[in-house]
Amino acid sequence: MKILSLQSGTSVDGIDVAVAEVQALDDSPTPEVSIRPLLTRTVAWSPGLRHRLIAAVDGASLTPAGFCELDTLAGREFASAAEPAAHEVGGIDLAVSHGQTLFHWVNGGHAQGTLQIGEPAWIAEALGAPVLSNVRSADIAAGGDGAPLxxxxxxxxxxxxxxxxxxxxxxxxxxxxxxxxxxxxxxxxxxxxxxxxxxxxxxxxxxxxxxxxxxxxxxxxxxxxxxxxxxxxxxxxxxxxxxxxxxxxxxxxxxxxxxxxxxxxxxxxxxxxxxxxxxxxxxxxxxxxxxxxxxxxxxxxxxxxxxxxxxxxxxxxxxxxxxxxxxxxxxxxxxGISPDDKESLLFALVGFLSWHGIPAALPATPEGRARVLGQLTLRPETTLGPRLRGIAGLTIGRGHE
Missing domain, CATH: 3.30.420.40 (ATPase, nucleotide binding domain)
Structure with missing residues (x-):
C-alpha cells in the first residue's frame, strides 16, 4: 500500500507530509512488514491560519462558528499539502491525517478526551482516496490514554x-x-x-x-x-x-x-x-x-x-x-530513519494496521481492550465489502412482536 500521512505537531511548525510504501513481506496472519519512505516534506501553514491555530492551542475561546471555520480551513490546508505529494508518487491507496491537536483532556491522571482539527472530507475530496483520521479517540474510549502512539x-x-x-x-x-x-x-x-x-x-x-x-x-x-x-x-x-x-x-x-x-x-x-x-x-x-x-x-x-x-x-x-x-x-x-520523518512514518504504520483491522495495544490500554484506531472518510471508489452500484429501494421488515 502507498500511504500518505499528514500531521502538525504541538509546536504548529508546519504540515509534515510523507508518502510511504507499507507492505507485508509474507502471507502469514502475522507477517513482517516493511515501510519505505517515498517522499517527505514539511509545508508551511499560511501565516494567518498558523496564528489562529496557535491561539486556539494556547486556550483562546472559539465560538461554534469560529471552530467550524478553523476546522474547515485547516482541512483545506492539509488537503492542499497532500494533493501534490500524492500526484508525485503516482497516487495513493490511503491517507492518514492526524490533524492539529487543540486539546488533550487529562483528568485524574487519565485521558478523558482529545481534539484534533482539520476536516478530513476536504482531504478525501482532493485525493480521491479514503482518509483515516481521529486516530487517538478509540483508545481513550477503551480506557487508554491515546498517547503516545x-x-x-x-x-x-x-x-x-x-x-x-x-x-x-x-x-x-x-x-x-x-x-x-x-x-x-x-x-x-x-x-x-x-x-x-x-x-x-x-x-x-x-x-x-x-x-x-x-x-x-x-x-x-x-x-x-x-x-x-x-x-x-x-x-x-x-x-x-x-x-x-x-x-x-x-x-x-x-x-x-x-x-x-x-x-x-x-x-x-x-x-x-x-x-x-x-x-x-x-x-x-x-x-x-x-x-x-x-x-x-x-x-x-x-x-x-x-x-x-x-x-x-x-x-x-x-x-x-x-x-x-x-x-x-x-x-x-x-x-536509518530521518529524525524529522519518524513521526510521519508512524502514522503511515497506523494507517496500515487500521486498514487491516489490527488493534493497537498501547501501554495504558487496559488488558484485552486494544482497539482499531481511527475513523474512515470514504470515497465512492473505496471498497470495504461486496461492491454494489446502488440500491433499488428499501423494504421495511415487520419488527419483533
Whole structure:
C-alpha cells in the first residue's frame, strides 16, 4: 500500500507530509512488514491560519462558528499539502491525517478526551482516496490514554534488536512535548510523555521577540545563558513530573503560565538567555530521568528523533546526564530513519494496521481492550465489502412482536 500521512505537531511548525510504501513481506496472519519512505516534506501553514491555530492551542475561546471555520480551513490546508505529494508518487491507496491537536483532556491522571482539527472530507475530496483520521479517540474510549502512539512503531521496529542485545532500548521523540518509549528484550513496552521538549522554549522565545523568532535556533540562547537553579527547582516541582507512567500531556498543561508561575515563585526575572538555558535543562533532566526510571533495568542506548535533535544544547544536556549512567545516545538518523520523518512514518504504520483491522495495544490500554484506531472518510471508489452500484429501494421488515 502507498500511504500518505499528514500531521502538525504541538509546536504548529508546519504540515509534515510523507508518502510511504507499507507492505507485508509474507502471507502469514502475522507477517513482517516493511515501510519505505517515498517522499517527505514539511509545508508551511499560511501565516494567518498558523496564528489562529496557535491561539486556539494556547486556550483562546472559539465560538461554534469560529471552530467550524478553523476546522474547515485547516482541512483545506492539509488537503492542499497532500494533493501534490500524492500526484508525485503516482497516487495513493490511503491517507492518514492526524490533524492539529487543540486539546488533550487529562483528568485524574487519565485521558478523558482529545481534539484534533482539520476536516478530513476536504482531504478525501482532493485525493480521491479514503482518509483515516481521529486516530487517538478509540483508545481513550477503551480506557487508554491515546498517547503516545510512537510505542506502536518502536515495538515493531526494535523488539528484535532488544532481544538480540539482551537489554532494553529506549527512544525519545523531542517535539513540542517529549515522549519516551522503552522496548524490553521480551517485547514489553513502556511509553509515556515525559513533559515539555520544545514547547516552553519556543514559547518564551516567541513571546520575547514578538513572534520574530519561534525557536532557539541551534541552541544559541541556551548556550549563552546560565541556568537559574531557583526557577528550575520551581519548574521541577510541577506535579506532572511526580506522576507515575503511563501518562500523557500537552500544551494545555505546559503553557507559558507554568513558566510565569515558576519565575514569580523564584522572585526574579531571568534574562532571556538564562531562561532558555533553564528550560533547556528542564527538558534534558526530565527526559533523562524518564529514560532511567522507566524500566527496572535501564536501557543500553537511547535513539532520539524529532525537531529537538537540531538543538545542540538540548542534545548535549541529555547525552551528558545519560552518559553518567552508561547509556549511549544516538539519533534515529544513525538507524536509518530521518529524525524529522519518524513521526510521519508512524502514522503511515497506523494507517496500515487500521486498514487491516489490527488493534493497537498501547501501554495504558487496559488488558484485552486494544482497539482499531481511527475513523474512515470514504470515497465512492473505496471498497470495504461486496461492491454494489446502488440500491433499488428499501423494504421495511415487520419488527419483533
Amino acid at each position: 510512537m510505542g506502536l512503531f518502536d515495538r515493531a521496529w526494535l523488539a528484535g534488536e532488544a532481544a538480540a542485545s539482551g537489554r532494553p532500548i529506549a527512544t525519545v521523540n523531542l517535539g513540542g512535548i517529549a515522549n519516551v518509549q522503552v522496548v524490553s528484550p521480551d517485547g514489553g513496552l513502556v511509553a509515556f510523555d515525559s513533559g515539555p521538549a520544545n514547547a516552553l522554549i519556543d514559547g518564551v522565545v516567541s513571546r520575547a521577540t514578538g513572534g520574530r523568532d519561534t525557536r532557539d535556533a541551534e541552541g544559541a540562547l541556551a548556550s549563552a545563558g546560565q541556568v537559574d537553579e531557583r526557577v528550575l527547582s520551581e519548574l521541577l516541582a510541577h506535579p506532572y513530573f511526580l506522576a507515575a507512567p503511563p501518562k500523557s500531556t500537552g500544551r494545555e498543561t505546559f503553557d507559558l503560565g507554568v513558566v510565569d508561575r515558576a519565575v514569580a515563585a523564584a522572585g526574579r526575572e531571568p534574562a532571556l538567555p538564562d531562561l532558555v538555558a533553564t528550560l533547556t535543562t528542564l527538558t534534558a533532566r526530565t527526559v533523562a530521568g524518564a529514560v532511567r526510571s522507566a524500566t527496572p533495568e535501564p536501557p543500553g542506548r537511547v535513539i532520539v528523533s524529532g525537531g529537538g535533535v537540531h538543538n545542540p544544547a538540548l542534545m548535549r544536556g541529555i547525552a551528558a546526564i545519560l552518559a553518567l549512567h552508561g547509556i549511549a545516545v544516538s539519533t534515529s538518523d544513525e538507524w
